[in-house]
Amino acid sequence: MKNDRWVDVGPVKELKKHKLRQIVIGKTSIALIHKDGEFTATSGECNHEKGPLGKGHLKGDYIYCPWHGWHYHRKTGHAEPPYYTACLPRHSVKEKGGRLFVNLRPENRRVQFPHPPHPLSRKVARRPGPIRMAGISATPMSKTLGRYSTSENLLETALNHAKSKLKAETKLIKLRELKFNHCGGFYSIDERACTWPCTFSQIDEKDQLSEVYEALVFWADVILIATPIRWGSASSLYYKMAERLNCIENQLALHDNRLLKNKVAAFIITGGQDNIQSVAGQMLSFFGQLGLFFPQEPYIGHSRGWAAEDMDNNIGYVKTHSELRTEAKHLAERAVTMSRLLLKDVV
Numbered sequence: 001m002k003n004d005r006w007v008d009v010g011p012v013k014e015l016k017k018h019k020l021r022q023i024v025i026g027k028t029s030i031a032l033i034h035k036d037g038e039f040t041a042t043s044g045e046c047n048h049e050k051g052p053l054g055k056g057h058l059k060g061d062y063i064y065c066p067w068h069g070w071h072y073h074r075k076t077g078h079a080e081p082p083y084y085t086a087c088l089p090r091h092s093v094k095e096k097g098g099r100l101f102v103n104l105r106p107e108n109r110r111v112q113f114p115h116p117p118h119p120l121s122r123k124v125a126r127r128p129g130p131i132r133m134a135g136i137s138a139t140p141m142s143k144t145l146g147r148y149s150t151s152e153n154l155l156e157t158a159l160n161h162a163k164s165k166l167k168a169e170t171k172l173i174k175l176r177e178l179k180f181n182h183c184g185g186f187y188s189i190d191e192r193a194c195t196w197p198c199t200f201s202q203i204d205e206k207d208q209l210s211e212v213y214e215a216l217v218f219w220a221d222v223i224l225i226a227t228p229i230r231w232g233s234a235s236s237l238y239y240k241m242a243e244r245l246n247c248i249e250n251q252l253a254l255h256d257n258r259l260l261k262n263k264v265a266a267f268i269i270t271g272g273q274d275n276i277q278s279v280a281g282q283m284l285s286f287f288g289q290l291g292l293f294f295p296q297e298p299y300i301g302h303s304r305g306w307a308a309e310d311m312d313n314n315i316g317y318v319k320t321h322s323e324l325r326t327e328a329k330h331l332a333e334r335a336v337t338m339s340r341l342l343l344k345d346v347v
């Protein structure tokens with residue numbers, strides 16, 4: 001045909017050694033497949049986030065994208081049902097004189113998956129209104145038995161104070177009540193594979209970390225995070241959440257897309273034993289890199305020290321020492337003051 005652009009991609013004998021490979025010619029990427037004695041070719045760019053399909057793997061007749069596993073038929077380019085209407089561009093191939101040629105003019109157009117944009121992909125804009133404070137409790141706990149949590153109790157104290165005295169809107173998120181995937185480590189494949197919205201938010205409608213993303217990116221001006229100390233670090237739930245926030249930081253690094261603007265973070269750290277400063281150091285470093293601001297004295301902590309293994313006494317201490325609750329209220333005040341400074345032209 002008139003617009004055909006046949007390109008010699010190499011010796012047939014050599015190309016037959018690979019079931020699937022990515023071939024880049026100028027700006028065009030091709031996924032070249034060799035199966036059952038025949039060559040087929042599709043676009044090498046995945047419909048999802050342009051993952052390099054030729055670097056994925058072949059399972060049956062489907063090419064699996066190496067980034068997040070979307071897959072397409074090696075001959076038709078169609079995705080598997082129920083997404084059959086989505087399709088990759090296909091490319092003709094021919095052998096001549098022991099060489100393989102691929103036609104860069106695709107046989108068909110790319111057809112995207114028929115779904116509306118993800119709610120988290122909407123534009124970030126602060127909704128007018130009073131200062132909003134989201135508390136995130138990272139304490140792990142049995143769902144059925146429950147227990148008193150020193151970090152969560154101080155967080156609730158701070159939130160109640162922010163609501164009643166500082167006239168802030170507040171909400172409390174308990175990570176243990178959310179069902180969410182741990183990070184898939186897509187960044188470790190390729191930084192572009194770590195997407196916003198997070199890939200798990202896009203592909204797993206049951207993933208509930210959207211509640212944290214909504215609060216952090218769209219709703220809150222102040223984030224108060226409370227964690228117990230576990231083996232000298234913040235809790236496993238905290239880290240499970242933090243790793244899933246990589247996609248927020250990555251947007252800045254990769255696309256200059258700042259998702260968190262004019263937001264303040266502060267922390268409540270408690271433990272029967274010591275290491276408050278180390279835990280605070282990690283949290284300050286991480287949330288600083290996410291682009292959050294901190295109030296003066298951005299965290300409060302409580303620990304009775306290395307020798308205090310008597311947890312029941314630790315709980316009793318927190319329950320009866322009102323100065324800890326006063327500190328929690330002051331932390332809320334400092335965070336709200338900082339937020340008002342940042343938002344003075346907005347609120």
Ligand code: FES
Nearest residue numbers: 046048049051065
């Ligand atoms: S599945 Fe291919 S880029 Fe996400």
